[in-house]
Amino acid sequence: MSVPLTLLDRLWDAHEILRRDDGTSLLWVDRHLVHEGSHHAFAKLASRGMPVAEPELTFAVVDHYAPTRAGEVAPDIRRMIRTLGENARAQGIRLFDLKDPGQGIVHVIGPEQGLTLPGLLINCGDSHTSTHGAFGALAFGVGATEVAHILATQTIWQRKPKALRMVFDGTLAAGVTAKDMALHWISKLGTGGAQGHAIEYAGAAVEALSMEGRLTLCNLSIEGGARFGMVAPDEVTFDYLKDRPFAPKGAEWQAALEDWRGLRSDEGASFDREAQFDAGEIAPTVTWGTMPEEALPITEVVPDAARETLEYMALEPGLPLSEVAVDQVFIGSCTNGRIEDLRMAAKVLKGRKAKVPGLVSPGSTQIKKQAEDEGLARIFTEAGLEWAGAGCSMCVGMNGDLVESGKRCASSTNRNFKGRQGRGARTHLMSPAMVAAAAVKGHLADVRPLLEGRT
Amino acid sequence: MSGWSKMDGRAVALAQANVDTDQLIPARFMSQPRSEGYGAFLLQDARADDEGHVLNRHSDVQVLVSRRNFGSGSSREAAVYALVDFGIRAVFAPSFGDIFASNAVNNGLLPARLSEDQIEELIAALGPGEATASIDLEMGAAVIAGREVRFDLDPVWQQKLVNGWDDIDLTAQYDDATKKFRADRMAAYPWAMPAS
Numbered sequence: 001m002s003v004p005l006t007l008l009d010r011l012w013d014a015h016e017i018l019r020r021d022d023g024t025s026l027l028w029v030d031r032h033l034v035h036e037g038s039h040h041a042f043a044k045l046a047s048r049g050m051p052v053a054e055p056e057l058t059f060a061v062v063d064h065y066a067p068t069r070a071g072e073v074a075p076d077i078r079r080m081i082r083t084l085g086e087n088a089r090a091q092g093i094r095l096f097d098l099k100d101p102g103q104g105i106v107h108v109i110g111p112e113q114g115l116t117l118p119g120l121l122i123n124c125g126d127s128h129t130s131t132h133g134a135f136g137a138l139a140f141g142v143g144a145t146e147v148a149h150i151l152a153t154q155t156i157w158q159r160k161p162k163a164l165r166m167v168f169d170g171t172l173a174a175g176v177t178a179k180d181m182a183l184h185w186i187s188k189l190g191t192g193g194a195q196g197h198a199i200e201y202a203g204a205a206v207e208a209l210s211m212e213g214r215l216t217l218c219n220l221s222i223e224g225g226a227r228f229g230m231v232a233p234d235e236v237t238f239d240y241l242k243d244r245p246f247a248p249k250g251a252e253w254q255a256a257l258e259d260w261r262g263l264r265s266d267e268g269a270s271f272d273r274e275a276q277f278d279a280g281e282i283a284p285t286v287t288w289g290t291m292p293e294e295a296l297p298i299t300e301v302v303p304d305a306a307r308e309t310l311e312y313m314a315l316e317p318g319l320p321l322s323e324v325a326v327d328q329v330f331i332g333s334c335t336n337g338r339i340e341d342l343r344m345a346a347k348v349l350k351g352r353k354a355k356v357p358g359l360v361s362p363g364s365t366q367i368k369k370q371a372e373d374e375g376l377a378r379i380f381t382e383a384g385l386e387w388a389g390a391g392c393s394m395c396v397g398m399n400g401d402l403v404e405s406g407k408r409c410a411s412s413t414n415r416n417f418k419g420r421q422g423r424g425a426r427t428h429l430m431s432p433a434m435v436a437a438a439a440v441k442g443h444l445a446d447v448r449p450l451l452e453g454r455t
Numbered sequence: 456m457s458g459w460s461k462m463d464g465r466a467v468a469l470a471q472a473n474v475d476t477d478q479l480i481p482a483r484f485m486s487q488p489r490s491e492g493y494g495a496f497l498l499q500d501a502r503a504d505d506e507g508h509v510l511n512r513h514s515d516v517q518v519l520v521s522r523r524n525f526g527s528g529s530s531r532e533a534a535v536y537a538l539v540d541f542g543i544r545a546v547f548a549p550s551f552g553d554i555f556a557s558n559a560v561n562n563g564l565l566p567a568r569l570s571e572d573q574i575e576e577l578i579a580a581l582g583p584g585e586a587t588a589s590i591d592l593e594m595g596a597a598v599i600a601g602r603e604v605r606f607d608l609d610p611v612w613q614q615k616l617v618n619g620w621d622d623i624d625l626t627a628q629y630d631d632a633t634k635k636f637r638a639d640r641m642a643a644y645p646w647a648m649p650a651s
């Protein structure tokens with residue numbers, strides 16, 4: 001009898017060209033996604049006079065610096081976007097530039113375009129590459145030197161991570177989302193809690209998630225220290241992918257389905273670590289500090305924590321989280337900028353007015369169009385929020401969409417680090433539905449009564 | 456990149472946990488070309504907000520001692536460029552962000568792991584000031600502020616740092632294996648190619 005394998009084992013074995021005596025594997029890369037920040041890597045390649053080894057497996061996306069609002073674009077932002085275009089064209093790489101109908105955030109359009117598939121190894125010079133693991137892919141973020149290596153060789157050296165199975169039993173309550181699941185486990189295990197591990201998310205509550213929810217969950221793996229997050233593919237996965245532009249067609253689709261159905265952990269496979277949570281016990285969760293692990297249910301109070309953190313966040317211990325007034329809100333990013341996220345937020349905002357200003361930036365141009373067709377965009381604008389173009393936007397502020405110093409923002413993004421949304425900005429992470437609730441109330445608020453129409 | 460196996464320099468304590476990459480280099484500097492050097496961007500906001508910041512008081516520093524989860528967050532290699540261009544050659548901490556640590560090694564920066572207790576002892580010994588530090592990469596040992604420590608480092612990374620190896624050159628020797636792998640994969644899994 002053969003040894004039972006984990007999903008990680010299967011994906012790793014399928015991409016391992018060789019393993020050196022020291023235990024490092026050389027892995028084949030099926031898809032390499034690059035963005036404006038990859039300029040260091042292209043420069044490195046040029047300095048060695050090397051071409052891109054596999055331009056057909058490489059895709060370039062304008063997202064981090066993409067302007068999302070009308071107006072002047074700063075010269076260095078224009079230069080970043082232009083440089084990516086020049087590099088892509090010179091190397092024969094398919095480019096999703098600002099005018100492309102498929103443009104959007106790299107981790108949103110990978111799945112949307114069918115570039116992300118089960119069983120693939122996907123790399124990108126961005127830590128949230130773990131997102132793509134939601135399809136049962138081996139996907140992980142790399143640095144610029146590694147990007148240059150992949151461009152030059154279509155391979156990557158990597159030590160196999162340890163396997164961590166994270167099981168969510170039970171059912172999520174109404175108003176509780178994949179974002180809350182992620183903030184919950186990170187608050188329990190810590191920001192570095194899953195370092196060195198690849199997480200396989202499993203259990204009834206994970207299986208019940210839509211593709212969008214699974215993407216959110218895998219996206220945030222890195223905020224708990226894990227470079228990899230994944231979910232075994234199933235019918236939800238296949239339904240999502242069918243007929244996507246770059247997904248296999250006809251006989252190849254059938255062959256793919258057969259291969260993909262085998263992509264799961266065997267009964268009795270052994271994991272280096274296991275973690276278990278009851279989805280039914282998870283409440284809408286918000287961060288109060290400057291690390292994603294500093295998160296609590298909205299029904300709690302600001303804890304007694306490091307003075308420096310509380311000072312930066314301008315919070316006092318004991319203050320109910322639901323009394324923290326916000327200055328503005330942001331809905332978007334590769335974590336929560338997908339159509340389902342916008343639908344959830346719109347459901348809360350429908351027929352209501354936002355008490356504070358805010359920005360809504362869809363994860364891709366296609367999502368933007370879909371949200372406009374479905375009438376969601378109107379709900380946002382009628383509530384008083386600004387409806388912007390697609391890109392990373394206020395998640396990182398590289399395009400100039402910044403939170404001013406000292407301002408407090410309820411945000412559907414992934415990092416509440418000091419200065420992440422702008423110098424001195426105070427970020428509270430939460431689900432898009434919770435951001436909508438904060439907009440309506442003008443302070444952090446439990447979305448559940450709003451969804452029930454009680455307030 | 457040239458390798459190194461021994462160094463002598465000065466150490467200071469950055470007595471903070473979770474020094475993430477957004478702090479190490481705020482995003483607004485990342486559109487700059489490397490040619491000008493990234494050293495001035497290192498911990499910019501923290502240094503600008505606090506005149507007494509340890510890196511404002513000590514600028515000729517090669518070794519940082521910091522708390523857990525150093526370099527967590529984004530994959531921006533610019534965080535490593537900022538440290539290296541400032542002159543830092545080694546960071547000692549109980550744990551590092553995974554991507555940061557491999558980026559560090561790819562740029563000749565040593566991410567050395569010590570236990571929480573050892574780190575606390577060093578932070579106490581360094582206080583707000585600086586002290587001498589010497590590192591022996593091959594021995595996996597260092598003397599910081601008079602205390603001798605043995606650090607944890609992946610042996611592959613140790614070799615890369617000592618030899619200054621560049622992975623692209625290393626990989627070239629496996630070209631045949633890679634070519635064969637590619638051909639086999641395309642034949643067995645034609646669906647793995649992007650359709651269009």
Ligand code: SF4
Binds near residue numbers: 105
């Ligand atoms: S949306 Fe934010 S986290 Fe996602 S890729 Fe863009 S900058 Fe990174």
